[in-house]
Amino acid sequence: MTEFSLEQVVWTQSLREAFGESVELQDEQGQKEIYDIAAEFEVDGRGYAILVQPDRKDEEYEVLRIVKSPDGSLELATIDNDEEWENVSELYDELTFPEEDEY
Structure with missing residues:
Protein backbone atom coordinates (compact mmCIF):
# COMPACT_ATOMS: atom_id res chain seq x y z
CA MET A 1 0.00 0.00 0.00
CA THR A 2 1.29 3.43 -0.88
CA GLU A 3 1.49 6.27 1.58
CA PHE A 4 -1.23 8.89 1.44
CA SER A 5 -0.49 12.56 0.86
CA LEU A 6 -2.26 15.71 2.02
CA GLU A 7 -3.18 16.50 -1.58
CA GLN A 8 -5.29 13.32 -1.75
CA VAL A 9 -7.56 14.26 1.18
CA VAL A 10 -11.20 15.09 0.46
CA TRP A 11 -13.06 16.23 3.57
CA THR A 12 -16.50 14.64 3.97
CA GLN A 13 -19.55 15.02 6.20
CA SER A 14 -21.39 11.76 5.51
CA LEU A 15 -21.10 10.38 9.08
CA ARG A 16 -22.23 13.65 10.63
CA GLU A 17 -25.14 13.83 8.20
CA ALA A 18 -26.16 10.26 9.11
CA PHE A 19 -25.49 10.23 12.87
CA GLY A 20 -24.87 13.77 14.12
CA GLU A 21 -21.74 14.83 16.00
CA SER A 22 -21.35 11.55 17.91
CA VAL A 23 -21.60 7.80 17.32
CA GLU A 24 -22.11 4.91 19.69
CA LEU A 25 -19.73 1.97 19.28
CA GLN A 26 -19.83 -1.44 20.87
CA ASP A 27 -16.61 -3.29 21.75
CA GLU A 28 -15.97 -7.05 21.74
CA GLN A 29 -17.29 -7.34 25.31
CA GLY A 30 -20.56 -5.67 24.39
CA GLN A 31 -19.72 -2.40 26.16
CA LYS A 32 -21.16 0.67 24.44
CA GLU A 33 -19.19 3.89 24.32
CA ILE A 34 -19.93 7.29 22.81
CA TYR A 35 -17.34 8.85 20.49
CA ASP A 36 -17.28 12.33 18.98
CA ILE A 37 -16.52 12.56 15.28
CA ALA A 38 -13.30 14.58 15.21
CA ALA A 39 -12.80 14.32 11.45
CA GLU A 40 -13.89 12.38 8.41
CA PHE A 41 -12.30 12.31 5.02
CA GLU A 42 -11.68 10.24 1.92
CA VAL A 43 -8.31 9.23 0.56
CA ASP A 44 -7.87 7.24 -2.61
CA GLY A 45 -11.60 6.46 -2.73
CA ARG A 46 -11.84 5.13 0.84
CA GLY A 47 -13.59 6.91 3.68
CA TYR A 48 -12.05 7.25 7.15
CA ALA A 49 -13.31 8.53 10.48
CA ILE A 50 -11.29 9.86 13.40
CA LEU A 51 -13.20 9.39 16.65
CA VAL A 52 -12.43 10.60 20.17
CA GLN A 53 -14.14 9.94 23.45
CA PRO A 54 -15.63 13.21 24.77
CA ASP A 55 -13.96 12.91 28.18
CA ARG A 56 -10.58 11.87 26.75
CA LYS A 57 -9.93 14.36 23.94
CA ASP A 58 -6.21 14.61 24.78
CA GLU A 59 -5.68 10.86 24.56
CA GLU A 60 -5.51 8.42 21.66
CA TYR A 61 -8.09 8.59 18.93
CA GLU A 62 -9.75 5.78 17.01
CA VAL A 63 -9.16 5.45 13.28
CA LEU A 64 -11.92 3.54 11.48
CA ARG A 65 -12.92 3.00 7.88
CA ILE A 66 -16.31 4.25 6.70
CA VAL A 67 -18.02 1.66 4.52
CA LYS A 68 -21.40 1.58 2.82
CA SER A 69 -23.46 -1.50 3.53
CA PRO A 70 -25.41 -3.16 0.70
CA ASP A 71 -28.55 -1.29 1.79
CA GLY A 72 -26.72 2.06 1.49
CA SER A 73 -26.34 2.80 5.19
CA LEU A 74 -22.98 3.79 6.63
CA GLU A 75 -20.99 1.51 8.91
CA LEU A 76 -17.68 1.87 10.71
CA ALA A 77 -15.14 -0.91 10.30
CA THR A 78 -11.87 -1.65 12.05
CA ILE A 79 -8.79 -1.27 9.87
CA ASP A 80 -7.08 -4.64 10.11
CA ASN A 81 -4.12 -3.74 7.89
CA ASP A 82 -1.44 -2.17 10.13
CA GLU A 83 0.16 -0.28 7.25
CA GLU A 84 -3.16 1.27 6.18
CA TRP A 85 -3.96 2.24 9.79
CA THR A 96 -4.06 18.37 12.53
CA PHE A 97 -0.53 19.43 13.42
CA PRO A 98 1.12 20.84 10.27
CA GLU A 99 4.84 21.42 10.58
CA GLU A 100 5.86 25.04 10.95
CA ASP A 101 8.43 24.95 8.15
CA GLU A 102 5.88 23.83 5.56
CA TYR A 103 4.45 27.35 5.34
Whole structure:
Protein backbone atom coordinates (compact mmCIF):
# COMPACT_ATOMS: atom_id res chain seq x y z
CA MET A 1 0.00 0.00 0.00
CA THR A 2 1.29 3.43 -0.88
CA GLU A 3 1.49 6.27 1.58
CA PHE A 4 -1.23 8.89 1.44
CA SER A 5 -0.49 12.56 0.86
CA LEU A 6 -2.26 15.71 2.02
CA GLU A 7 -3.18 16.50 -1.58
CA GLN A 8 -5.29 13.32 -1.75
CA VAL A 9 -7.56 14.26 1.18
CA VAL A 10 -11.20 15.09 0.46
CA TRP A 11 -13.06 16.23 3.57
CA THR A 12 -16.50 14.64 3.97
CA GLN A 13 -19.55 15.02 6.20
CA SER A 14 -21.39 11.76 5.51
CA LEU A 15 -21.10 10.38 9.08
CA ARG A 16 -22.23 13.65 10.63
CA GLU A 17 -25.14 13.83 8.20
CA ALA A 18 -26.16 10.26 9.11
CA PHE A 19 -25.49 10.23 12.87
CA GLY A 20 -24.87 13.77 14.12
CA GLU A 21 -21.74 14.83 16.00
CA SER A 22 -21.35 11.55 17.91
CA VAL A 23 -21.60 7.80 17.32
CA GLU A 24 -22.11 4.91 19.69
CA LEU A 25 -19.73 1.97 19.28
CA GLN A 26 -19.83 -1.44 20.87
CA ASP A 27 -16.61 -3.29 21.75
CA GLU A 28 -15.97 -7.05 21.74
CA GLN A 29 -17.29 -7.34 25.31
CA GLY A 30 -20.56 -5.67 24.39
CA GLN A 31 -19.72 -2.40 26.16
CA LYS A 32 -21.16 0.67 24.44
CA GLU A 33 -19.19 3.89 24.32
CA ILE A 34 -19.93 7.29 22.81
CA TYR A 35 -17.34 8.85 20.49
CA ASP A 36 -17.28 12.33 18.98
CA ILE A 37 -16.52 12.56 15.28
CA ALA A 38 -13.30 14.58 15.21
CA ALA A 39 -12.80 14.32 11.45
CA GLU A 40 -13.89 12.38 8.41
CA PHE A 41 -12.30 12.31 5.02
CA GLU A 42 -11.68 10.24 1.92
CA VAL A 43 -8.31 9.23 0.56
CA ASP A 44 -7.87 7.24 -2.61
CA GLY A 45 -11.60 6.46 -2.73
CA ARG A 46 -11.84 5.13 0.84
CA GLY A 47 -13.59 6.91 3.68
CA TYR A 48 -12.05 7.25 7.15
CA ALA A 49 -13.31 8.53 10.48
CA ILE A 50 -11.29 9.86 13.40
CA LEU A 51 -13.20 9.39 16.65
CA VAL A 52 -12.43 10.60 20.17
CA GLN A 53 -14.14 9.94 23.45
CA PRO A 54 -15.63 13.21 24.77
CA ASP A 55 -13.96 12.91 28.18
CA ARG A 56 -10.58 11.87 26.75
CA LYS A 57 -9.93 14.36 23.94
CA ASP A 58 -6.21 14.61 24.78
CA GLU A 59 -5.68 10.86 24.56
CA GLU A 60 -5.51 8.42 21.66
CA TYR A 61 -8.09 8.59 18.93
CA GLU A 62 -9.75 5.78 17.01
CA VAL A 63 -9.16 5.45 13.28
CA LEU A 64 -11.92 3.54 11.48
CA ARG A 65 -12.92 3.00 7.88
CA ILE A 66 -16.31 4.25 6.70
CA VAL A 67 -18.02 1.66 4.52
CA LYS A 68 -21.40 1.58 2.82
CA SER A 69 -23.46 -1.50 3.53
CA PRO A 70 -25.41 -3.16 0.70
CA ASP A 71 -28.55 -1.29 1.79
CA GLY A 72 -26.72 2.06 1.49
CA SER A 73 -26.34 2.80 5.19
CA LEU A 74 -22.98 3.79 6.63
CA GLU A 75 -20.99 1.51 8.91
CA LEU A 76 -17.68 1.87 10.71
CA ALA A 77 -15.14 -0.91 10.30
CA THR A 78 -11.87 -1.65 12.05
CA ILE A 79 -8.79 -1.27 9.87
CA ASP A 80 -7.08 -4.64 10.11
CA ASN A 81 -4.12 -3.74 7.89
CA ASP A 82 -1.44 -2.17 10.13
CA GLU A 83 0.16 -0.28 7.25
CA GLU A 84 -3.16 1.27 6.18
CA TRP A 85 -3.96 2.24 9.79
CA GLU A 86 -0.52 3.80 10.22
CA ASN A 87 -0.81 5.73 6.93
CA VAL A 88 -4.21 7.16 7.86
CA SER A 89 -3.10 7.97 11.40
CA GLU A 90 0.03 9.78 10.17
CA LEU A 91 -2.03 11.65 7.59
CA TYR A 92 -4.47 12.82 10.26
CA ASP A 93 -1.56 13.99 12.41
CA GLU A 94 -0.22 15.98 9.44
CA LEU A 95 -3.67 17.50 8.85
CA THR A 96 -4.06 18.37 12.53
CA PHE A 97 -0.53 19.43 13.42
CA PRO A 98 1.12 20.84 10.27
CA GLU A 99 4.84 21.42 10.58
CA GLU A 100 5.86 25.04 10.95
CA ASP A 101 8.43 24.95 8.15
CA GLU A 102 5.88 23.83 5.56
CA TYR A 103 4.45 27.35 5.34
